Amino acid sequence: MQLDDLYRQVIMDHYQHPRNQGEIGADALTVDLRNPSCGDEIRLQLQVADGVVCDARFRGAGCSISISSASMMTEAIKGKPLAEALALAQAFRAMMRGEAVDVEQLGELEALQGVSKFPARIKCATLAWQALENAASLAGLEHEHGG
Amino acid sequence: MTGADVRKDFPILQQEINGHPLVYLDNAATSQKPRPVLEAIQRYYEHDNANVHRGVHTLGARATEAYELAREKVARFINAPSPEQVVFTRGTTESLNMIAYGYARRVLQPGDEIVITPAEHHSNLIPWQQAARATGAQLKYLPLQPDGQIRLEDVRQAVTDRTKLVAIAHVSNVLGTIHPVSELAEIAHARGAVLVVDGAQSVPHQPTDVQALDCDFLAFSGHKMCGPTGIGVLYGKRHLLAEMEPTYFGGEMIDVVELYESTWKQPPWKFEGGTPIIAGAVGLGAAVDYLQSVGMENIQRHSQALAAYALERLAEIPEIEVYGPGPGVARGGLVTFNLRGVHAHDLSTVLDAHGVAIRAGHHCCQPLMRILGVPATARASFYLYNTEADIDALVTALTTAKEFFQHAIG
DSSP, rough: OHHHSSHHHHHHHHHHHHHSSSSTTTTEEEEEEEEETEEEEEEEOOOOOOTEEEEEEEEEEOOOOHHHHHHHHHHHHSSSSHHHHHHHHHHHHHHHHOOOOOHHHHGGGGGGGGGGGGGHHHHHHHHHHHHHHHHHOOOOOOSSSSO | OOHHHHHTTTTGOOOEETTOOOEBBBBOOOOOOHHHHHHHHHHHIIIIIHHHOOSHHHHHHHHHHHHHHHHHHHHHTTTOOOOOGGGEEEEHHHHHHHIIIIIIHHHHTOEEEEEETTTTTTGTTHHHHHHHHHTTTTTOOOOOOOTSOOOOHHHHHHOOOOOOEEEEEEEEEETBBOOHHHHHHHHHTTTTTTTEEEETTTTHHHHHHHHHHSEEEEESSSSGSSTTTTOOOEEEOOOHHHHSOOOSSTTTTTEEEEESSSEESSSGGGGGGGGGHHHHHHHHHHHHHHHHHHOHHHHHHHHHHHHHHHHHHHHTTTTTESSSSSSSSSSSSSEEEEEEEBHHHHHHHHHHHTEEEEEEEOOTTTHHHHHHSSOEEEEEEOOTTTOOHHHHHHHHHHHHHHHHHHHHOO
């Protein structure tokens, strides 16, 4: 087991300095989610206009993996059409299942690939993405093939 | 004879995890099983397996005898006045729910009170929340001192003539606090309330005498005391078990079945509907034998000495914050802590890479985590087979983790 594969520098950087932390406002799409087995929490807010994620922010309490995943996710989806954000969520979940990844599509998120080798931590990494998928459902958009 | 002397009895401990010898410090979650317990279960299935209390054939008689012998062993282990006061359940959670359904919901009236602490495990909290909601009774919380202890004067104030039930863990699974059960029983009884004790963290680690404690109900799990999973115990005073309704209805628990109504067997059998957990009971009986051969006083001394040693060693790392009673105060064999700036999950992953198994999370105590003001904590919990060397390995791994995250964070 290689800890350096899990705790890559970019992960620790996002953990220490989470991007897009905070709230957008009462009119934003809001999802509160927790991981009951460990106590990690996230509030994800999205501002969606014409099907595009104009803004994405989160507040959370959790480990380095859950916070860095949320931070990187908000960076990755801002400015993207919501459908594209959902496709990214699917790609991220595939990476967590240990499937081959499209590095170009995932960008910086590829740093979390090591989590797939730590089964107990996958839920930490996917919490923010589950929140994104729930937010999309609220907006009336679902995965074409389910989550 | 504890520590290194008994390790050979636990096959699972003889392995490496991630290239390091396994250091198992998650005993408050579940304990490991000694060879005599594993062999008793195997022997039961190979020689005596049959259903109990029905077959007239030889195996049926042997299985029944083995099952009831286990009950007698458990009764002696907790000094119950009779084996009939020992009900076999799936574990502490089921035992507590059976009290909540079969007893509490029958006696609670609107405006009655249930007194508990905010440090209870969810299994000794949610059943009472639900019972209160269903009956219109109120849940009242005792205030906790900063180290998790309760003050008897607060208990005397909280328990009133409207209090029907006081429920508390003998030993807290997070803080290790030991609560004064016999004094609580006295206060509860003076007001006509019954005392329910969650013994999940106490019965495995110290001598238990239900008559000296004078508790009305005691719930505990087999798997935390060297027994298999899936078997637990509900002890109750005779008149309370007589009054209590079964939770499960069906085979095994009935006396006479008519078309429109039926009657039940006497306790404990009326609470054991369906084919019971026979092999689990046999395994628990063997676990009780094993623990008694080591001696519960020895185990208690051993766990507490390890907890004291752990407190001492953890104090060497200034970034470690320890929760619960401080040095010199009696505590259960566990230590809960955080490494500043590092989430308990991250810590646990790094420790696991060094072969050290601890628990990280909220320990099924979300209200207590809110009081402590932390989302999660790390917990190291000890048992008869742990040694000071295990704690040294924990401290070494913690030091490595500290350096790893200091480096990773930059």
